[in-house]
Amino acid sequence: MAMAAAAAGAGVGTTAGGGGGERSSTRDRLLAALEDLELLARELIEILAISRNQKLPQPGEESQILELLIQRDGEFQELMKLAVDQGKIHHEMQLLEKVVEKRDNDIQQLQKQLKEAEHILATAVYQAKEKLKSIEKARKGAISSEEIIKYAHRISASNAVCAPLTWVPGDPRRPYPTDLEMRSGLLGQMNNPSTNGVNGHLPGDALAAGRLPDVLAPQYPWQSSDMSMNMLPPNHSNDFMLEPPGHNKENEDDVEVMSTDSSSSSSDSD
Amino acid sequence: MDRDYFQCVVWIKFLLFFFLESDDTGNRLRFQLELEFVQCLANPNYLNFLAQRGYFKDKAFVNYLKYLLYWKEPDYAKYLKYPQCLHMLELLQYEHFRKELVNAQCAKFIDEQQILHWQHYSRKRMRLQQALAEQQQQNNTSVK
Numbered sequence: 001m002a003m004a005a006a007a008a009g010a011g012v013g014t015t016a017g018g019g020g021g022e023r024s025s026t027r028d029r030l031l032a033a034l035e036d037l038e039l040l041a042r043e044l045i046e047i048l049a050i051s052r053n054q055k056l057p058q059p060g061e062e063s064q065i066l067e068l069l070i071q072r073d074g075e076f077q078e079l080m081k082l083a084v085d086q087g088k089i090h091h092e093m094q095l096l097e098k099v100v101e102k103r104d105n106d107i108q109q110l111q112k113q114l115k116e117a118e119h120i121l122a123t124a125v126y127q128a129k130e131k132l133k134s135i136e137k138a139r140k141g142a143i144s145s146e147e148i149i150k151y152a153h154r155i156s157a158s159n160a161v162c163a164p165l166t167w168v169p170g171d172p173r174r175p176y177p178t179d180l181e182m183r184s185g186l187l188g189q190m191n192n193p194s195t196n197g198v199n200g201h202l203p204g205d206a207l208a209a210g211r212l213p214d215v216l217a218p219q220y221p222w223q224s225s226d227m228s229m230n231m232l233p234p235n236h237s238n239d240f241m242l243e244p245p246g247h248n249k250e251n252e253d254d255v256e257v258m259s260t261d262s263s264s265s266s267s268d269s270d
Numbered sequence: 271m272d273r274d275y276f277q278c279v280v281w282i283k284f285l286l287f288f289f290l291e292s293d294d295t296g297n298r299l300r301f302q303l304e305l306e307f308v309q310c311l312a313n314p315n316y317l318n319f320l321a322q323r324g325y326f327k328d329k330a331f332v333n334y335l336k337y338l339l340y341w342k343e344p345d346y347a348k349y350l351k352y353p354q355c356l357h358m359l360e361l362l363q364y365e366h367f368r369k370e371l372v373n374a375q376c377a378k379f380i381d382e383q384q385i386l387h388w389q390h391y392s393r394k395r396m397r398l399q400q401a402l403a404e405q406q407q408q409n410n411t412s413v414k
Contacts, residue, residue: 163389175388176312185306
C-alpha cells in the first residue's frame with residue numbers, strides 16, 4: 001500500500017517532470033493523467049476497503065491520496081480544455097490548408113496558360129522573323145521582269161534550253177555548244193588563225209552532209225546581238241597555283257556593241 | 271571527233287591572263303574568252319576530253335574552275351546562252367565528279383540525260399496538244 005502510494009507519487013512526479021522537460025504531446029499527457037487518476041482512485045478504494053475491516057496504521061494517508069486525486073483531477077480538466085482548444089485550432093488549420101491547396105491549383109493553372117501563351121508568341125515571333133528574312137532576301141535579288149523575259153526569250157529561241165520541236169535522233173543540235181560552235185568562237189579563232197577567215201567552218205563538211213545552207217556570217221552562238229559588253233571579268237591574281245582570293249569586280253564600262261548575230265543554226269558536230 | 275584542237279585552249283587562257291590583265295581591251299577580250307570557255311563546260315564530251323588529258327588533276331586548273339564560279343552571279347549569268355554550264359561547273363568543284371569524268375560511259379550518260387531533259391518541254395507541249403486534240407474530238411462527237 002505504502003509502496004503503491006509511493007509509486008503513484010513517483011509516477012506523478014516523473015510525469016510532471018516529463019511534461020515540463022520533454023514537451024510530450026497533449027495526448028500523452030492526458031493519458032498519463034488518466035493513468036494517475038486511475039492509480040490514485042484504486043489506492044483510495046483499497047484504503048477505504050481496508051479501513052472498513054481494520055484500523056489504518058497511517059491515518060493521514062487517505063487525505064493525502066485524496067489531495068493528490070483532487071490535484072490530478074484539476075490537471076486533467078486543464079489538459080482537457082487545452083485539448084479542446086487545440087482541436088479547434090487544428091480544425092482551422094485544415095480549412096486553411098484546403099484554401100491553400102485551392103490557391104496552389106489556381107497558380108498552376110495560370111502557369112500552364114502562361115507557358116502556352118509564351119509558346120504561341122515565340123512561334124509567332126519566329127515565323128515573323130523568318131518572313132522578314134525572306135522579304136529581305138527577295139528584295140535583294142529583285143530583277144526587272146522585262147529583263148527576265150528577255151533572257152528567257154534568248155535562251156529558248158536559240159534552242160539552248162528547249163529542244164526544237166522537230167528534233168529527232170540524228171539531229172546534230174545539242175543543248176550545249178557543239179564542236180563546230182566551239183571552233184567558231186573566239187577561243188577557236190585564237191587557236192586557229194590559219195583557217196579561212198570566215199569562221200573556221202569548213203564548207204566542204206556542210207555541203208557534203210547536204211544539210212546546211214552556206215553560212216557566211218561569223219557565228220558566235222554565245223553572244224547576243226543586243227547586248228553591250230558592259231561586263232568585265234573579275235580581277236584575279238595570275239597565279240592559279242595559289243588559292244584564289246575573293247575577287248573584285250571591275251567597274252562596268254560602256255563598251256561599243258559587238259555586232260554579232262545570235263542566229264542559231266545546225267552545225268556539223270563531227 | 272577531233273579534240274586535240276582544244277589542248278591548247280586552256281593554256282592560251284593562262285598566257286592571256288598574263289598579257290592582258292592591265293589592258294582594258296584585254297579585259298574585254300578575257301571576258302569573252304571566259305564566257306565561251308565556261309559555256310563549253312556544258313558539253314560532257316568536252317569534259318571527258320579534259321579529264322582524259324589530265325587537266326582536272328592540275329591544281330591550277332581546279333583553282334581556275336573555282337574562280338569561274340563568279341558566273342553564277344546574276345550580273346554575269348545573264349550573258350550565258352547555255353545556263354546549264356553553271357550546273358556542270360558546280361559539279362566540277364567536286365573531286366569525285368572530276369575523277370568519274372575520265373570514263374567515257376559517264377560522259378555518255380550525262381549526254382543522254384542532258385538531251386532527254388532538253389526535250390522535256392517539247393514533249394510536254396506535244397502531250398498537251400494531244401490531250402487538247404482528244405478533248406476537242408470528244409466534244410465534237412458528243413455534240414453530234
